[in-house]
Every structure is written in structure tokens, then in C-alpha cells.
Amino acid sequence: MVRLITHNMLTCHVKNCTKDNYPLVFQDAAVEIRPAEPNLGFIERFLPKLEWSALVSTAKALGDDSLPEVMPEDEEELRSEEFLTKLHHVLMEIHVEEGAMVCRGCGHVYQISSGIPNMLLAEHEVGR
Amino acid sequence: MSRQTNSTSLPQRYLIHLARSHPTFRIPELDSCACLYGFGIRLLATGDHYISGASQPSSLRWGHELDSTLELEDAIGRGDSALLVIEFTTGQGVYKNAESACLPVADTRKTDEETIEGFGFMGLTSKINLKKPEVTYMLFEECKFSRSRVLGSPSSVSPDSELTDENSSPDADHLDSDTIGKGKEKLEEAAEGVKPLRVFMGSLVAYGQARQLVYKFAVKDRKFFGNTSMESEMSLLMAGQTLADQGKLVYDPFAGTGSLLYVCANWGSYVMGSDIDGRQMRGKDKTGPGVFRAANQYGVRDKVLDCLTFDVTRNPWRRGELLDAIITDPPYGVRAGAKRLGRKEGGKKKQISEPVKLPNGVWSHEMPGYVPASRPYEMVDLVYDLVLFARYMLVPGGRLVFFLPTFTEEWDPVDVPVVEGMREISFGQGSAQDYNKWSRRLITLEKVKVVDAEGVEKKWDAPTFVPLEADFTRMQINAGDDSGDEEAGQSKKDQTKVPGHANFREKYLAGFPSSAPSTPPARD
Numbered sequence: 316m317v318r319l320i321t322h323n324m325l326t327c328h329v330k331n332c333t334k335d336n337y338p339l340v341f342q343d344a345a346v347e348i349r350p351a352e353p354n355l356g357f358i359e360r361f362l363p364k365l366e367w368s369a370l371v372s373t374a375k376a377l378g379d380d381s382l383p384e385v386m387p388e389d390e391e392e393l394r395s396e397e398f399l400t401k402l403h404h405v406l407m408e409i410h411v412e413e414g415a416m417v418c419r420g421c422g423h424v425y426q427i428s429s430g431i432p433n434m435l436l437a438e439h440e441v442g443r
Numbered sequence: 444m445s446r447q448t449n450s451t452s453l454p455q456r457y458l459i460h461l462a463r464s465h466p467t468f469r470i471p472e473l474d475s476c477a478c479l480y481g482f483g484i485r486l487l488a489t490g491d492h493y494i495s496g497a498s499q500p501s502s503l504r505w506g507h508e509l510d511s512t513l514e515l516e517d518a519i520g521r522g523d524s525a526l527l528v529i530e531f532t533t534g535q536g537v538y539k540n541a542e543s544a545c546l547p548v549a550d551t552r553k554t555d556e557e558t559i560e561g562f563g564f565m566g567l568t569s570k571i572n573l574k575k576p577e578v579t580y581m582l583f584e585e586c587k588f589s590r591s592r593v594l595g596s597p598s599s600v601s602p603d604s605e606l607t608d609e610n611s612s613p614d615a616d617h618l619d620s621d622t623i624g625k626g627k628e629k630l631e632e633a634a635e636g637v638k639p640l641r642v643f644m645g646s647l648v649a650y651g652q653a654r655q656l657v658y659k660f661a662v663k664d665r666k667f668f669g670n671t672s673m674e675s676e677m678s679l680l681m682a683g684q685t686l687a688d689q690g691k692l693v694y695d696p697f698a699g700t701g702s703l704l705y706v707c708a709n710w711g712s713y714v715m716g717s718d719i720d721g722r723q724m725r726g727k728d729k730t731g732p733g734v735f736r737a738a739n740q741y742g743v744r745d746k747v748l749d750c751l752t753f754d755v756t757r758n759p760w761r762r763g764e765l766l767d768a769i770i771t772d773p774p775y776g777v778r779a780g781a782k783r784l785g786r787k788e789g790g791k792k793k794q795i796s797e798p799v800k801l802p803n804g805v806w807s808h809e810m811p812g813y814v815p816a817s818r819p820y821e822m823v824d825l826v827y828d829l830v831l832f833a834r835y836m837l838v839p840g841g842r843l844v845f846f847l848p849t850f851t852e853e854w855d856p857v858d859v860p861v862v863e864g865m866r867e868i869s870f871g872q873g874s875a876q877d878y879n880k881w882s883r884r885l886i887t888l889e890k891v892k893v894v895d896a897e898g899v900e901k902k903w904d905a906p907t908f909v910p911l912e913a914d915f916t917r918m919q920i921n922a923g924d925d926s927g928d929e930e931a932g933q934s935k936k937d938q939t940k941v942p943g944h945a946n947f948r949e950k951y952l953a954g955f956p957s958s959a960p961s962t963p964p965a966r967d
Contacts, residue, residue, distance in 0.1 A: 316735070321715070321749040326761040337761060351745045357690035357713065364765060424809070429732050431721060434753035437808030438815045439795050441757055441784045 316347070316430035317416070319377075320361070320406040323370050325434070327418035327425075330442030338369035339416035339425065346377050351407045355399040358406065362393070374405050381405065458583060458645065459528050462654065465680065468874045468885060472683045476521055479686045521653055521683070521710070528648040579647040653679070659741070660706055666740045667726050667733030673702040673772050677876075682706040684844040684868075684887045685768035692748075693768040696755040696832070697781070699723045701734040701747075703770045708743035712767070719782055719817065721752035754784045756820070756828065756908035763835040763905065768842045773825055775848040775883075775947055781820035783908075790818075822848070822944045824910050830860045830888065831906035839892040839900075842868075848883045850950050853943035859886055864893045864903060880955040881947075 327336035367386040374382060381401050387393045416425040416432060423440065426433045461469045660675035662668045673681070681703060687693050689711035695703050698716025700723060708714045716734065718724055726733030738744040753759060774781045786794035794816070799807040807813065826847060833843035843865070849858065859867055865888045874885040893901040950956075 316749060318748055321751075324761050324765060325751075325759045328757060328759045349745075354690045354713075357692075360690065364762065366761070429725065430735065430749075431724060431732055432749075432751050433721060434717075434751050434759045435719070435721075435815055436754075436757050436784060437798065437813070438784075438786070439798050439808070441794070441815070443785065443794075 316349075316410040316412060317427055317432050318407060319370060319373060319409050322373060322411075322416070323366055323406070324364075325416070325432075327420060327423055328434075329418065329421050329423050329436055329440040332418060332421040332423070332440075335420035336418055338366070338373055339418055341373065341376060341411055342415045342417050342424070344377060344411045344414035344427075347410045347412050348408055349410055351403075353400060353403045353407075355396065355403060358399045358403050359394055361406075370405065374409070377409060377411070379405055379409060457528055457648070460583075462651075464676065465874075465876065467872065468680045470870045471868070471874055471885075471887065472680055474868075474870070475683050475686055479521075479688060528651075580644065581647055582644045656706075656709065660709075662702070665737050667700060667728070667737040668702070669700040669723060669726075671772075671774065672700045675702075675706070678702050678706045681770055681772075681844050681846075681885065682710060684885065685712075685770045685842050687712040687768060687770075691767035692765065693770055694766050694836070695771045696758075696769065696829075697771045697773045698734070698750060699772075699774070700726075701737060701750070703772065704734070704747060705738060705741050705743055707768075707770060708738065708746035709741065711746070713746050713748050715748045715750070717751045717753050717755060717758070719752070719754040719784070724750050724752070754782075754817075755832065756783045760836065760905075763903065764838050766836045766841060767838060768844065769829075769833050769837065770844045771829070772846045773822075773829065775822060775846075775944075780948060781822070781825055782817040783820040784815055785818055786816045787818040792816075819948075821910065822947045823942055824908075826858075826942070826944060827860045827911060828906055828908050830862055830865055831903075833888065834862060834864050834890055835903045835905050837890040839890050841890050843886075843888045843890075845886055846883045847886050847944055848881060848947050849943035850947065850955055851877065851880055851882045851943070852955070853941070854882070854884070855940060855943065857940065858942035858944060859888070864891060864901065865889070866891050881951065 322339065322341075325339060327339060329336075365386075368384075371382050371384060374380070382405055387398065392398055410430065411427055412430050414427050416427065417423070418425075421440075423436075459473070461473075656679055657676045660678060662672050662674055665672070685693055685707060687707040687710040691712040693704075693707040693712045693714045695701075695714070695716045698704060698718045701716055704714040704716050716724065724732055724734045726736075728736070730736065732750070734750050735744060735747065738747045751759075786792060801807050801810070808815070826845075829845060830843065833841075837843065847859070856869075856873070861867075868887045868889055875882045876884075895901060
């Protein structure tokens with residue numbers, strides 16, 4: 316159940332991996348859609364912390380193109396119930412149950428098994 | 444005396460009867476409730492008197508001033524401390540005749556009716572309906588107890604007779620069990636001449652609603668738990684301290700079996716957990732990860748955003764200020780020691796810096812079931828890192844709530860790292876569960892906004908998680924000085940002390956060797 320809201324907050328953290336380390340790319344993703352009770356206030360509050368382009372490209376790769384390429388500039392549209400509900404669906408209802416998240420920079424593969432991603436680093440990636 | 448006649452401008456006075464277990468956790472929880480619901484609260488007595496439950500056994504209920512009754516009803520629906528609340532309008536002088544009111548408990552039982560009749564002076568003339576009362580009046584007598592001289596329990600006289608038993612001996616648990624069983628005669632004899640110090644009377648506002656959650660979240664009935672799962676009452680008290688609420692985001696970096704996540708989710712927060720050991724969260728059951736099964740059981744699966752396996756000292760969080768609260772019970776190294784990635788310095792094997800290819804051409808770290816090497820995570824490092832991590836990850840006003848195990852003899856309030864931008868919230872001597880030589884203390888820190896001379900809010904960097912080694916001076920341990928500026932830190936260097944939680948595991952396993960005579964266990 317890696318949700319896209321979680322995915323949006325995660326970056327590759329291998330020692331010295333600083334280029335193309337975000338966003339991680341889903342591989343062999345088994346997607347599940349699970350309806351969730353919306354809390355639009357929470358979504359609205361999360362807006363300033365969101366990486367929009369990362370979210371849109373990731374959602375597209377998983378087959379959801381309900382979001383516009385560019386975050387609406389019009390505050391009223393952005394904070395409208397209709398828009399926040401769309402966003403709620405993408406952030407909270409799309410789950411990746413199996414597969415992996417891969418770093419485009421260093422190539423580290425973060426496996427996802429039963430909805431829990433393994434974000435542990437290997438011994439040589441830890442650094443001191 | 445009816446509560447509908449409340450004046451909204453004048454603060455009302457309330458008496459709140461609290462749960463008697465874990466007394467030092469109760470006022471902080473009530474304060475957190477007040478904080479969350481945004482109403483003012485003022486204790487009508489000094490903190491120490493009411494906090495030290497062991498030495499002042501009769502003090503676990505007290506008077507308050509609150510802004511309005513409605514807010515209190517909200518709060519009592521949430522706090523798991525309060526058993527009942529009455530709005531009191533009358534203090535001393537309730538009794539027409541103080542002498543006759545001072546009935547020892549043994550006599551009171553016989554003369555309930557007489558006692559009730561004694562309230563005739565109040566002039567309540569409407570129809571009596573004990574089954575469905577419109578207003579319930581309650582009366583509390585505060586009595587002084589001493590262990591050398593067993594005194595009778597104060598009686599609570601209420602027209603609502605079903606309450607009498609529950610309240611008849613509010614302080615019984617502070618008496619030794621053998622003295623309680625000495626029989627009626629003895630009690631009668633001992634109770635002679637007892638006079639209440641104070642009398643509170645008022646109408647019942649509400650019963651606490653959240654106490655039942657202690658049973659709802661009982662670990663023994665949970666679908667998934669481990670040997671270090673936090674018990675439900677303490678989990679609830681911790682969740683109260685985080686101010687968990689609808690639409691907030693709460694995170695546990697040492698989630699284990701997720702005990703603290705469920706209670707926060709119960710208050711409507713979204714929660715996330717991580718642990719260096721994924722097996723802790725998954726369990727052995729083939730039907731799916733245990734944390735999700737337990738979340739399902741409590742109907743909060745939807746609130747668990749995600750659980751992830753990683754070492755918090757090597758964490759993948761993209762940015763700071765994502766979280767409203769961090770709640771955690773770090774593994775303190777007895778049953779399950781804290782671990783971090785990397786090999787121990789000076790160990791048998793040196794940490795590798797390049798990947799290793801196995802003879803079959805596969806990278807060793809890409810083999811199924813690969814578990815990276817880990818080393819112990821010293822408590823002093825962990826606690827200090829946790830505070831800095833919280834300062835980075837929390838939004839201003841966000842809270843860090845965690846348990847700190849400590850060698851009681853070496854404990855000092857300065858053991859909690861003082862850093863600029865984090866403020867400790869504590870009452871009296873703080874909240875602690877005492878296990879004689881060691882104790883665990885519940886620490887609550889709040890992130891405060893720091894603004895520079897130009898009015899720009901200060902942003903904090905992610906911590907480096909570099910071990911402090913023996914260099915405790917880096918911790919700026921300086922009691923009462925939270926300015927955090929470097930000069931102050933320098934001048935206090937001489938005062939640095941080794942925290943009571945340093946090398947906790949070693950001390951625990953050695954039985955906490957001490958030169959001082961051991962003290963009797965404090966009651967919790």
C-alpha cells in the first residue's frame with residue numbers, strides 16, 4: 316500500500332546519491348485502488364509540501380491522468396472541492412502493493428512486498 | 444445551580460475526578476486536552492501538591508477554572524484520565540451542620556437516608572427520580588490519611604445512589620491492602636473524629652468517555668502484537684500528548700508492532716510508521732502484515748498512510764516540516780536493543796564501502812533476504828538525534844512525545860536535550876513510571892517558531908546522526924537555559940553531566956550498581 320502521498324515524500328537516500336534521486340520510479344507495480352474517506356482539509360494543508368510534477372508523472376506511469384501537468388495557479392480552483400477530491404483520489408486511494416521503487420540516479424531498487432517498502436540501505440551505501 | 448444558567452463571561456469552577464493509575468501523567472493529559480480544544484484552564488492549587496500522588500494521596504481530584512462547560516464536555520470525551528466532572532458552586536458550608544456531616548464511612552452506609560435527608564436545606568422540591576435524574580448532585584469530601592493511623596474513607600453522598608460505591612473510598616488504593624481488610628470495627632474505631640478538610644459539591648457535568656478505550660485497545664485482544672508492545676492505557680496517554688486529531692499527520696520512527704499508531708489514528712490522525720526491522724511490523728502470519736491487520740481490527744486501516752522499513756538515522760524523507768507529531772517508544776536495549784545501520788567501529792569485520800559480487804555473478808545486497816549489517820544505537824545518541832530530527836520534521840507547534848528509560852539515581856531534568864527551537868512541556872517533577880532503580884519518563888517537547896531579527900522564520904537542517912561518542916558537551920546540557928545561543932552553550936560546558944539513560948542496557952543488565960543505599964519503590 317505505498318500510497319502516492321507517501322511516495323511523494325520519499326527520496327533515494329543512498330550515500331552521495333544526489334542527482335536524479337527524486338522521484339523514485341515504480342517498477343512492476345501491482346496497483347490497487349481502495350476508496351478512502353476524504354479529509355479535504357488535510358489535502359489542502361498538504362498542498363504547499365507537494366512536489367507537483369513528481370506526483371503527476373508518477374500517477375501517469377501508474378495509469379491515472381486525472382491531474383493537470385501544471386498545478387492550477389488560480390487559488391480558487393486549486394482549493395475547490397472538485398479539485399481537492401481529485402487530488403484526494405490520486406494521493407490517498409492509489410496503492411502500490413507489490414513491485415519496487417527504483418532510483419534513476421544510482422539505480423538502487425527499493426522492493427515493495429505486501430505493501431511495505433524496504434527502504435533499508437545496503438552496507439556499502441550507508442556511509443559513516 | 445443548573446448548568447444551563449452558566450454565565451459565559453465568568454470562568455466556571457470544576458472538580459475533575461481523575462483515574463488513579465499513573466498519577467503524574469494526568470495533569471499533562473488534561474492540559475493537552477485544553478490545548479487541543481483551545482480553552483483556558485487554571486489549576487486552583489499549586490502543581491506539586493496535586494502531582495505527587497504518593498505523598499498526597501487524597502489529591503487526585505481538584506478544582507479548576509474553565510471558560511465554559513461545553514468545551515469541557517468535548518475534552519472529557521477524549522481525555523482518558525477523567526472519570527467524571529462536576530461543576531461546583533459550593534465549597535465549605537455545604538453542610539448545615541458540619542459536625543453531623545463528618546460521618547465515617549462505616550456509619551454512612553447505615554444512614555444513607557439520613558444523610559440525604561440532611562440536604563433538605565437546599566430546598567430541592569421537584570419530584571425525585573433516582574432512575575432518570577435531570578440533574579445529579581455530587582458531593583466529595585477531601586480527607587487526610589496517614590498510614591500509621593488508619594482513617595475512615597471519605598464518603599460521597601449522592602442522590603444518585605448507584606454512584607455511592609464507586610466514590611465511597613476514592614483513596615483506598617493508597618492504603619496498604621492489609622489495613623483495608625481489617626474489618627468494620629477497626630475502621631469505625633479508626634474513623635472516629637475524621638473531619639473532611641474540604642467539601643466540594645456540585646452538579647454532574649459528564650462522565651469521562653475515553654476510559655473504555657483502554658479496554659478497546661487492550662494488547663491481549665489485539666490481532667497482532669509483540670513482546671514490547673506498549674500497553675493500551677499508556678499508549679492513549681501518549682497519544683493525548685501528541686494532540687493527535689482529525690487531519691493531522693503523526694509518525695513513529697520506531698514503530699515496532701504499531702501500538703502507538705492505532706491510538707493516534709483513533710483520534711482521526713493519519714499515521715505513518717517505520718522500523719529498521721520489517722519483521723516487527725509484518726509478523727509471521729501469512730495473511731498479511733500484522734500492523735495492517737491490527738489497524739483493520741480497530742477500523743483505522745484507512746488512517747495508516749504507510750509503514751516502511753528503514754533506519755531512521757538513514758531515512759528517505761524528502762524534506763522537513765512534514766509532520767504534526769512524532770510519537771515513539773524507542774527500544775531501550777533490554778528486550779529489544781536499538782539498532783542502526785553500519786558496522787561497529789573496531790569490530791571484527793570492517794564496514795565495506797563497495798558492493799560485493801558473489802561467485803554466481805549476483806550482487807550480495809541484491810540477494811533475496813539480504814539484511815544489511817547493523818550496530819547498537821546508544822541511547823544518548825538516539826535521544827539527541829530524535830530531538831534534532833523532530834525539530835527538522837515537525838511543523839511549528841508540532842510535538843515530539845517519547846519514553847525515556849533512565850537510571851533513577853542518575854536522572855536529572857537536564858538529561859532531556861535542550862536545543863533551540865524545542866521546548867519541553869512538563870508539570871511538577873514530570874511524568875514517570877517508576878520501577879525502583881530505573882524508571883521510564885514520558886517526555887513531551889514542542890517545536891517553537893524561532894524568528895530572527897529580520898522577522899524571518901528559522902528553518903532547521905536535517906540532523907547528521909553522527910554519534911556523540913563521549914562528547915556530551917555537544918548536547919548543550921544546560922538546565923533552565925533554552926536560549927541555545929553558542930556563548931551560553933560554551934559557558935555551561937562545565938556543567939555537562941552524563942545522562943541517566945547513557946549505557947542503559949549495560950546498567951540494566953548489571954542491576955544498576957550503586958554506592959548509595961537503595962530507596963524503597965515509589966508508588967506509581
